[in-house]
Amino acid sequence: MWSRGSIRVAVGAVCGALSVISLTGCGGSGHKGAAAHGGSDDTRPHETALKRVPGIGDRLWKRVPADSRQVVAVYGAGRNSPDSTVALFTRHGSLWKQERSWSAHNGRKGWTADHHEGDLRSPVGVFTLSDAGGVLAAPGVKLPYSRSAAFQAPRYWKKPYWHDFDYVIAIDYNRVKGTPPNDPTRPRGQSKGGGIWLHMDHGSGTSACVSQSKSAMEYLLRTLDPGLHPVVVMGDRAELKA
Numbered sequence: 001m002w003s004r005g006s007i008r009v010a011v012g013a014v015c016g017a018l019s020v021i022s023l024t025g026c027g028g029s030g031h032k033g034a035a036a037h038g039g040s041d042d043t044r045p046h047e048t049a050l051k052r053v054p055g056i057g058d059r060l061w062k063r064v065p066a067d068s069r070q071v072v073a074v075y076g077a078g079r080n081s082p083d084s085t086v087a088l089f090t091r092h093g094s095l096w097k098q099e100r101s102w103s104a105h106n107g108r109k110g111w112t113a114d115h116h117e118g119d120l121r122s123p124v125g126v127f128t129l130s131d132a133g134g135v136l137a138a139p140g141v142k143l144p145y146s147r148s149a150a151f152q153a154p155r156y157w158k159k160p161y162w163h164d165f166d167y168v169i170a171i172d173y174n175r176v177k178g179t180p181p182n183d184p185t186r187p188r189g190q191s192k193g194g195g196i197w198l199h200m201d202h203g204s205g206t207s208a209c210v211s212q213s214k215s216a217m218e219y220l221l222r223t224l225d226p227g228l229h230p231v232v233v234m235g236d237r238a239e240l241k242a
Contacts, residue, residue: 049095056233057241063126069228071096072129072198072220074210076122076236080110082205086198086212088220090228099223102216108205111236115173115208117193122208123173124235129198129224130177134167139218142225143169146180160202167217169198169224171210171232198232210234 052061053071064071069091077083087101107122115123132138133146151165170181174194179185186194193208198220201211210232224230233240 049092049097050089051095053089053096053233055237055240059242060126060233060235060240064231064233065128065229067229068231070224070230072224072230072232072234073240074104074106074122074232074234075240076106076111076234078110079236079238081236082106082108082110084210086210086216088223100216100219102212104210104212104216105201105203105205106210106234107208111239113235113239115193115196116191118207119193120205120207122206122210122234123193123196124239125173126231126233127196128172128177129169129230129232130172130226131170131179131181132168132221132224133170133181134165134199135163136166139167139221141221142227143221144178144226145221146182148180148182150182158202163214164199164202164211165197166200167214167221169217169220171196171198171234 053073055075056073071089073087073089075085075087082105084104084106085101086104088099089096090099107120109120111124112119112121113124115121130143132141132143133148133151135149135151137147138145151168153162153164155162168181173196174186174188174192176183176185176187181197182195186192197209198217199209199211200214200217
């Protein structure tokens with residue numbers, strides 16, 4: 001685990017952008033939806049055992065590691081929509097159970113299978129979840145967690161965006177696993193973007209990240225367990241089913 005409070009990488013390396021100047025608070029579309037920072041929109045599903053995570057076709061399901069027992073599914077409302085739903089599933093034996101679901105946001109322009117920096121679309125795919133961090137102290141986590149003021153959103157951003165990075169979970173897209181979420185290294189090059197996170201919601205679409213309420217982030221931080229090899233499967237509903 002990293003030394004907490006020691007990371008000083010610029011927040012500009014997040015949400016698919018290179019610099020703070022090029023960011024707009026991971027959002028700015030003005031579209032309202034998911035509960036903002038302090039709100040709670042937790043939904044407890046019916047107790048139903050599932051043979052696999054619903055809404056995900058064979059193409060992506062085959063990319064979920066065999067040893068993964070936690071799946072965060074992000075169901076985008078449409079290819080060009082910033083609205084989505086996040087659900088956490090846990091495997092018990094050969095069956096899956098949905099633990100929680102939350103309303104959320106994704107990239108302002110929707111989704112893409114070929115993400116590039118600045119396209120304002122979230123990448124479609126299956127990605128591991130290895131590292132977390134944020135401005136606030138860890139709410140009891142199992143993932144490596146880096147607490148640092150370096151995650152603080154600039155105060156010249158609009159006020160609703162100031163707490164976006166109080167809690168973050170790195171989505172392992174074009175990043176080095178085992179490093180803080182704001183590490184700027186991009187193995188596939190800067191043009192492919194990076195800094196794609198689960199983070200707190202400000203009520204509208206993001207630059208490429210997935211955002212949700214504070215209570216949702218706290219639940220995921222407390223629940224995701226590296227021993228269960230968690231992954232996120234994300235995309236618009238049509239792409240997920242393909």
